[in-house]
Amino acid sequence: MTALLKFPAGFTWGAATASYQIEGAWNEDGKGESCWDRFAHTPGKILNGDTGDVACDHYHRWKEDIALMKRLGLKAYRFSVSWPRVLPKGSGAVNQTGIDFYSRLVDGLLAAGITPFLTLFHWDLPQVLEEKGGWASRATAESYLEFTDAVTRALGDRVKAWITLNEPAVVAWAGYATARHAPGRNDYALAVRASHHLLLAHGWAIPVIRRNSPGAEAGITLNTGWTVPASNSIHDRDAARRGEIWHRWFLDPLYGRGYPADLQADLAAQNALPHGLDFVQSGDLEAIQVSTDFLGINYYFRTVCRSDAPGNDPQTVFPAEKNLDRYTECENWEIFPDGLSGILKRCTFEYLAPKIYVTENGASYSTPPDSSGRVPDVRRIRYLHGHIAACHEAIRSGVPLAGYFVWSLMDNFEWGQGYKQRFGIVWTDYKTQQRIPKDSARWYAEVIQNNAVDPFVEMGSGSVSS
Numbered sequence: 001m002t003a004l005l006k007f008p009a010g011f012t013w014g015a016a017t018a019s020y021q022i023e024g025a026w027n028e029d030g031k032g033e034s035c036w037d038r039f040a041h042t043p044g045k046i047l048n049g050d051t052g053d054v055a056c057d058h059y060h061r062w063k064e065d066i067a068l069m070k071r072l073g074l075k076a077y078r079f080s081v082s083w084p085r086v087l088p089k090g091s092g093a094v095n096q097t098g099i100d101f102y103s104r105l106v107d108g109l110l111a112a113g114i115t116p117f118l119t120l121f122h123w124d125l126p127q128v129l130e131e132k133g134g135w136a137s138r139a140t141a142e143s144y145l146e147f148t149d150a151v152t153r154a155l156g157d158r159v160k161a162w163i164t165l166n167e168p169a170v171v172a173w174a175g176y177a178t179a180r181h182a183p184g185r186n187d188y189a190l191a192v193r194a195s196h197h198l199l200l201a202h203g204w205a206i207p208v209i210r211r212n213s214p215g216a217e218a219g220i221t222l223n224t225g226w227t228v229p230a231s232n233s234i235h236d237r238d239a240a241r242r243g244e245i246w247h248r249w250f251l252d253p254l255y256g257r258g259y260p261a262d263l264q265a266d267l268a269a270q271n272a273l274p275h276g277l278d279f280v281q282s283g284d285l286e287a288i289q290v291s292t293d294f295l296g297i298n299y300y301f302r303t304v305c306r307s308d309a310p311g312n313d314p315q316t317v318f319p320a321e322k323n324l325d326r327y328t329e330c331e332n333w334e335i336f337p338d339g340l341s342g343i344l345k346r347c348t349f350e351y352l353a354p355k356i357y358v359t360e361n362g363a364s365y366s367t368p369p370d371s372s373g374r375v376p377d378v379r380r381i382r383y384l385h386g387h388i389a390a391c392h393e394a395i396r397s398g399v400p401l402a403g404y405f406v407w408s409l410m411d412n413f414e415w416g417q418g419y420k421q422r423f424g425i426v427w428t429d430y431k432t433q434q435r436i437p438k439d440s441a442r443w444y445a446e447v448i449q450n451n452a453v454d455p456f457v458e459m460g461s462g463s464v465s466s
C-alpha cells in the first residue's frame with residue numbers, strides 16, 4: 001500500500017465564494033447598486049443575459065449553506081462582503097442591515113467551527129463610485145478605506161483572517177482595458193491607473209485592519225497564473241515575459257521592487273502610460289509594500305505564449321489536444337498542476353512571501369445529477385487531486401503553504417459566462433435552489449478528514465464510486 005500524502009497539522013482546508021456570485025438579493029434591505037448589477041443588467045454583456053439578481057439566493061439561505069459546509073467538514077470558508085450592501089453610496093452612511101447580515105454569517109460560521117476568511121473586495125464596486133471614475137480615480141481608494149474601517153470595526157473581534165482584494169489584475173485589465181468585466185471600459189491607460197489605485201487601497205487598508213482586528217492575519221489575493229514560452233525563440237520568450245504583466249506588475253510593488261521597468265516600457269509602447277507614472281504620488285510605493293502576513297494565490301491554468309515579431313501582441317497557444325481530460329469546460333483553461341507548485345515556489349523563493357494560502361483553485365465541469373440524483377464529477381476530482389498533490393510537493397520543497405480553498409463551494413454566477421460554467425463541489429439547482437453535494441464534495445470531505453490525499457487518484461476514489 002502506498003503512503004498517503006500527509007499535510008502539516010492544522011492545515012486550513014476550505015472553500016471559497018464571492019458576494020455577487022452567490023448572494024442574490026441585489027436590491028434588498030437597503031443595498032446599493034454595484035457595478036456588476038449595472039453591467040449584468042446591460043443587454044449583451046453576460047452570456048444568455050444572466051444576472052446575479054438571485055444567484056444562489058445565499059442571502060436568504062446562508063444558514064443551510066453553513067450547515068452544508070459543516071457536513072462537508074470544512075475548516076474554513078472564504079467569502080466576500082458586498083461593498084454596496086454595507087455602504088450603499090460607496091462612502092458615508094453605513095447600512096446597518098447589511099453589516100448585520102455578515103455579522104450573523106460570521107457568528108454562524110464560528111458556531112459551526114468554521115474559520116471565516118473575509119475578502120473585503122471581490123469586484124462588486126458601488127456603482128456610484130464607478131460613475132465618479134471607479135478604480136481609475138484615486139478617490140475610490142480613499143472610499144475603500146472607509147469601507148474597510150466599517151467592516152473591520154464591526155467584525156474585527158471575530159474575523160481573524162482578512163483579504164484586502166481579490167485579483168486586482170482582473171479588476172484592472174478585464175474591467176478597464178478589455179471590457180470583458182464590469183465596468184466594461186476599453187482603455188489600457190485607465191487600467192494601469194486602476195491597478196495603482198487598487199494596490200494603494202490594499203496598502204492603506206492593512207494598518208486599518210490591524211488596528212480594528214488585533215491579532216488577525218491580513219494579506220492580498222493575486223491570480224498569478226503560470227506563463228511560459230511556446231519555444232525557445234527570442235520572440236516567444238519575450239511574449240512570455242510580457243504575459244507576466246498579470247502578476248509581476250502586482251507582485252513587484254507589493255514586495256518592495258516598484259513597478260518593473262521592462263513592463264513600464266512595454267506599457268509605454270502601447271500608449272498605456274501617456275503621462276508616465278504621474279498617478280504615483282510620493283509615499284505610495286512605501287504604502288503598497290507594507291508587510292503582510294500572507295499572500296493569497298488563485299490558480300487555474302497555465303498560459304503558453306508566442307509572438308511572431310518583437311512588439312506584436314503575445315498570442316496564446318494550446319499545446320495539448322483539446323479534450324476534457326486536458327482542458328476544463330472553461331475555454332482554453334488547460335489543466336496543469338505543475339504550474340501551481342511552480343508559482344508557489346516562485347512566490348516563496350523569489351518574492352519571499354512569508355506564508356501562502358491557495359485562496360482559489362478548481363475546475364468548471366457541468367456534469368449533471370444522474371437518474372439517482374448523484375453527480376459523478378470524476379474529472380473535477382482528478383483536477384483537484386492533481387492540484388492538491390502539487391501543493392503537497394510544494395510544501396515538501398519548502399513552500400510555507402498554510403491552506404487550500406477550493407473554488408467553489410457551490411455552482412454560482414460565473415461573471416461574463418453567467419450560469420453556464422459550474423465550478424461548485426456542490427450542484428446548485430437554480431430553479432429550486434436545491435444544493436446537491438457532488439462526488440467531488442464527498443471526496444474533498446475525505447481529504448479534509450484525513451488531512452491527506454492518496455498519491456494516485458484512482459486509489460483514492462473509493463468514496464467516489466460508492
Ligand code: FCB
Pocket residue numbers: 018021166167170223298360407414415423
Ligand atoms: C477567479 C475569480 C472567481 C471565479 C474563478 C473561476 O478569477 O476570482 O470569482 O470566478 O475565477
